[in-house]
Amino acid sequence: MNTQTALVTGASEGLGKSFAFELAGRGFHLVLVALPKTGLPELARYIRINFNVKVDIFETDLTASNSCTSIFKELANRSIYPGILINNAGLGNWSWFADKSISFYKTQIDLNITSTVLLSRLFLEQPCRPEKLYLLNVGSLGGQFIVPKKQVYGATKSFISYFTRSLQLELAGSGVQVSLLSPGGIHTKPELLVMNHSLKGISAASILEPDQVAREAIDGLFKGKREIVPGVLNRLMVFLDHILPAMVKTLIIRKKLRVILKQSNP
């Protein structure tokens, strides 16, 4: 099992990079995908030397029309058949619907939804696939709690959630383990490090470091968990969400919305 290969998208930064380290630390060979000029060759070199595993890289834009297909074609050429796929690449936003451009939403949907669907399909239909396959899709707790300023991002993650759960039903007993990762806030990109910095109390405490999220996610995937919610506080929030009556939740969200509106229109 330890000679298996894991494919990770969005691997140059943040959670994707943590997945790469976590899997390399467990002895898996890697296929890393990220945009060009994001430091992927340096990352690959570092992992090869320090973890003694094979690392193949694809510097490509997953929203380009043929990129998903060509990745798997090229992998087959190299006789690499990944047994693990981590659909991690994603584009977030925290802005009013009118504030982002048409092309931004197109890219966001292409990356978060289309590339995940295509890569999952290509992964499952590999001609010489390993007997046991592991597929991890990165959703978001935001896919469960509906909040303003995350309209398209949240909706793409709801898609991932439905897609993943439905696949779980289809693929039950087929030797394919499909898991959904639903993380809350993570300290990843520099902008987020700055933004998260201003949070206080529970919001600040619930934000996790990417290495912890990656560790819990891979543990959960191999244990066969259907949904992985990293962090005790986040699990508590999901639990509260299940037991609180809808009316109370609506009240909380309305109150929160009022605060957000006040912040943006002082």
Added chain:
Amino acid sequence: MTTEQHVFVSGASGFIGRSLCLELARRGHIVHALCRNITHPFLPQHNNIRFFRGDILEKETLSAAMEGCVQVYHTAALAKMWCKNTDDFYQVNVTGTRHVLEAAVRQNIHRIVYTSTCGVWGPTVKYPMSEDDPRIGGFPIHYERTKYLAELEVRKWVQSGLDVVIVNPSRVYGEGPVTDSNTVSKMVSGYLKGRWRVIPGTGENVANYAFLDDVVQGHLKAMLHGEAGERYILGGEDISFNQFFGALARLSGHKRRLFHVPVPVIKAYSRFEKLKSALTGLPPHFLPEFADRLNADQKYSSTKAITRLGYQITPFAEGLKRTIEHIQNH
């Protein structure tokens, strides 16, 4: 090097800044030393050092202190383990750095050396890290996170044409005052007084120790030979806790019985300390994010600085001997 140049240094009472001021002054430069308190006991005394009361968070004080200077060394930072107001780390390390760069532009400074840290890489795996290597984990330590963000700020300014060279010292030790931010001095001085009695975990974990004099010379060499926007690790030897305390016993002549304390015990204690600080506002002795670090190595390679800058490393035994003597005499 031309003499009588006016050079600005921030963080003049700090562990590195203090020695840097003295070395610049000895070389004949007129040093404009920025300090929040000009009666601070750790300030270096020399005829060529002029003190300017100021703060990197008070913009106007920076321009005044930089007036007439051609070079800037920005060593000031909040390097403590803990601060009552967490936001201070961001303010001092990121906003403060931006202020220094802004002032440098206004004062037509030719070149700036910015003191970062190997903490921007943090823990290492098998081989020593070098400048192009990626960071492995997240940024649970405020100091490291804000120093990383400050580096991003610096690179933004370099792209718009400012001449800034970044240096990244590792764990600095040497002949300087025993301060809160300098853990090695605290360990050595505690050991000599018989108050330091623990070795964390097995003691096999390795860290990189940079001798203060080397780091100061590295700053000067970076100013002279560094390339704008490049980073240079200024480190020393990779040494384990066991080797560290072994050398300390041998060189000081004081053999003390040290106790290995398992990291989980330290972690449990650090959780208690964190809670204590959260409830009382008193500074903690240790924090969980630092306890986690005791499980990891922190090895760094200074090869780039050695080949490109002519950086030199003092052997650890010699550096430690001088550090012990300094602490015994002060």
